[in-house]
Each structure stands twice: as structure tokens, then as C-alpha cells.
Ligand SMILES: O=P(O)(O)OC[C@H]1O[C@](O)(COP(=O)(O)O)[C@@H](O)[C@@H]1O
Ligand SMILES: [Mg+2]
């Protein structure tokens with residue numbers, strides 16, 4: 001019965017009603033975000049926007065280098081533009097912040113101001129655009145401090161625990177939105193025939209059973225010892241201390257990795273490493289780590305830097321980077337315990353069968369990072 005299907009809009013209202021009544025501003029804002037995601041899904045479906053041989057290129061924004069020093073792709077800029085244009089006029093926002101903009105975006109004077117702030121990564125995993133793999137959009141909604149007229153950087157510097165809602169869209173074989181308003185995680189799939197996201201994955205829970213880990217192992221030589229040790233354990237499989245075989249995955253698209261973890265369990269790591277550029281981590285706190293951490297925790301998982309719960313971090317800068325370890329709770333806790341042991345300088349090889357036959361922590365080649 002198609003008309004009995006629950007649309008994103010209906011779900012958002014009912015979800016809030018269960019908890020004391022809908023906030024019409026938040027509902028309208030989330031509806032604008034889902035509209036933007038449909039536009040981006042449509043743009044992403046055109047691939048890397050390269051024209052067929054012999055045909056002129058469609059006009060696209062001129063890519064440059066963003067505040068992180070990364071080369072922007074046309075679709076990064078198109079997705080950014082779509083988010084701005086779709087969410088700026090509804091009167092629910094006080095300002096926006098994006099991976100692709102150095103400073104907070106001010107709502108044009110002709111539009112009314114609202115009481116929310118929106119931080120987003122318009123296109124996550126954008127290195128995958130050229131090779132036609134899953135990419136997405138990540139968003140985080142915060143309350144604007146009372147009485148502010150224009151958004152300043154400091155207004156966005158709120159710990160992830162303050163998020164009102166968070167989610168991501170996936171542009172892949174199926175286009176989806178995964179969202180939390182602080183009471184569970186729910187997945188919606190875009191039905192192109194009716195042009196609506198409909199509820200397909202209510203109450204998503206990260207399975208405890210873990211047989212997959214995701215990390216960019218080309219960085220292995222830069223990892224800290226606890227991460228190196230964890231991965232070594234996994235790779236040893238059923239003949240190692242874990243007594244189980246693991247698969248390794250790396251899509252280079254956070255949204256796709258997190259969706260897999262929501263469905264199948266496992267752990268994702270983009271840890272701190274020895275490179276000066278990666279010591280604070282690779283992923284950005286406000287519009288990548290925080291919204292994803294909120295989703296993961298709401299789905300029964302955990303998200304940590306290895307040393308601190310991500311949602312507890314007090315942000316210091318708009319584009320701050322953090323180490324990210326997230327997924328099935330027991331696995332994240334194991335990694336946190338390894339970091340703690342390493343920081344205490346402990347040689348756990350004698351205390352725990354998990355630590356194998358030699359001390360990784362005290363080996364000369366694994367001295368603490370400076
Ligand atoms: O290039 P690497 O080291 O594989 O990093 C991949 C990671 O970088 C990201 O692509 C960063 O996101 P952006 O594409 O938004 O910059 C994540 O999605 C992904 O987890
Ligand atoms: Mg990203």
C-alpha cells in the first residue's frame with residue numbers, strides 16, 4: 001500500500017510528537033535539508049560532469065583549493081551551492097558553516113533569520129566522484145545562542161552533545177538519508193517514482209558482532225602503537241588472540257563506511273598519526289565527526305578519538321580536525337583501552353592474552369609521537 005508508507009516529512013513530525021510535540025522550525029529546516037539532498041543526488045547521478053566526447057562542457061563552478069588545502073571538485077562546489085540556496089530562505093537558520101567555506105555563511109538580508117545553525121560537509125568522499133562510488137552529504141544542526149544577529153565562528157563552537165539533530169545522505173546505488181533527532185537512528189530511501197524519501201530502516205542498531213574493520217592501511221607506518229597493535233591483532237585472525245577472522249574495508253567515503261557499520265557492525269578508524277598534517281586527525285569535528293558520532297551513539301555504538309568521547313570535545317576552531325574511531329561499542333572500548341595503556345607507558349603483554357607474546361608498547365620503533 002504505497003500511501004501507507006512513511007515519508008521523511010511525516011516521520012520527522014511524528015518522531016517529535018512522541019516526545020512532546022513538533023518544533024515546526026526544526027521540521028521545516030529538516031525538510032529543506034532533505035530537498036537539498038534530492039538536488040545533490042540528482043547532480044551526483046550525472047557522474048563527474050565530464051561531457052560526452054565531442055560535446056561542450058556544462059557550465060560548472062570553477063574549482064579551487066578549500067580552507068583545508070584540498071583541491072575542490074566541481075561537485076563539491078555544486079553541492080555546497082545547493083545546500084546554501086535551498087536552506088537560506090526558509091527563515092529557520094541564523095547561519096551556516098561548510099567544509100567548502102572559510103567563514104560562516106551569513107543569511108542574505110532579504111530573508112528572515114531563525115534560531116538554528118547548520119554545519120555541513122556538502123560532499124563527503126568526493127575523491128570517489130571520478131570513479132563512480134558512493135558519496136554523501138553530512139549535516140549537523142545546532143541552536144544559535146539567543147539574541148545573535150549574524151553568525152560568528154564562536155557560535156558554532158559547541159560540543160557535539162549540543163546537536164539538536166544530525167544525519168547524512170548517501171548518493172549510491174540507492175539514495176538515502178540517515179537521521180537522528182536524539183531518539184534513535186532512522187533510514188529513508190529515495191523513491192524516485194514519487195520523489196520522496198520513505199522510511200526503510202527504522203530504529204537502526206549497530207550489531208555487536210564485529211568481523212570488519214576499516215582503515216587506510218597505506219598510512220600504517222605513521223600510526224600510533226595502539227592502533228598498529230589493534231590492526232595487527234585483527235590481521236592475525238583466527239590464529240591470533242582475537243580467535244576470529246576479520247575483513248578489512250576502505251571505501252574512502254566516511255558516509256559509506258558508516259552506513260555499512262550501521263547495517264553490519266564493525267569499526268572505522270581515521271586515527272591521529274605521525275604526519276604533522278594528521279596529528280590532529282583527518283576528519284573535521286563540526287561537520288563530519290560530531291554528526292556521525294551522534295548517529296553512531298544513537299545506534300548503540302561508540303565514537304572516540306581514542307582518548308576522548310568525540311561528542312564531549314569543546315571545539316576550538318570551525319574547521320578543527322580530530323582523530324576518529326567509531327563503530328561497535330566493544331571494539332571502540334578496546335581501542336580506547338589500548339590508547340590508555342599506551343599513554344600510561346604500560347607493557348600489557350604480560351597482563352593480557354590480548355597483548356600477544358611481545359610488548360609492542362615498549363618496542364623502540366613505537367616510541368610515543370611527539
Ligand atoms: O583519502 P583518504 O586518506 O582515503 O581519506 C578518506 C576520508 O576522507 C574523506 O573523504 C574526507 O571527506 P571529504 O571528501 O569531504 O574531504 C572521508 O569521507 C574519508 O573517510
Ligand atoms: Mg567529508
Ligand SMILES: [Mg+2]
Pocket residue numbers: 076099121122123124125126
Ligand atoms: Mg567534503
